[in-house]
Amino acid sequence: RYDFILVDLEQDQHSPDWLTGETFLAACRARLNPDGCLLVNLILDDTPAISAALFRIRQVFGDETLLLQLADHDNLLVLAYNDGVPPLPQSTQLRAAGSRWGLDFESMIPLITRIAPGRSPA
Secondary structure (H helix, E strand, O other): OEEEEEEOOOEOOEOOHHHHOHHHHHHHHHOEEEEEEEEEEEEOOOHHHHHHHHHHHHHHHOOOEEEEEOOOOOEEEEEEEOOOOOOOOOHHHHHHHHHHHOOOHHHHHHHEEEOOOOOOOO
């Protein structure tokens, strides 16, 4: 069992459909520890594909999903938690991690949203 699984795959500069399929996602979830997290880097080029992918992720992980999207990137980062979204780190922790990794994690916090429940895409 794993604390963290990172999935970052592409096929012809897009995320393959199977990457957000129920079979693959359920297999990933089954391999997570109870407090584990699956991070999926999606590269999708249109709104219907994005909606369908996020819907399938929510079918497997329910409400325990967050989305990080940066305006100047085509990537969508989806964090799917096995058993509850943890509380956000304190500013001091974010600054310390940012210093260590050379990233401004504090500026990313407002960009993280919970994926809202939705209906099946048409």
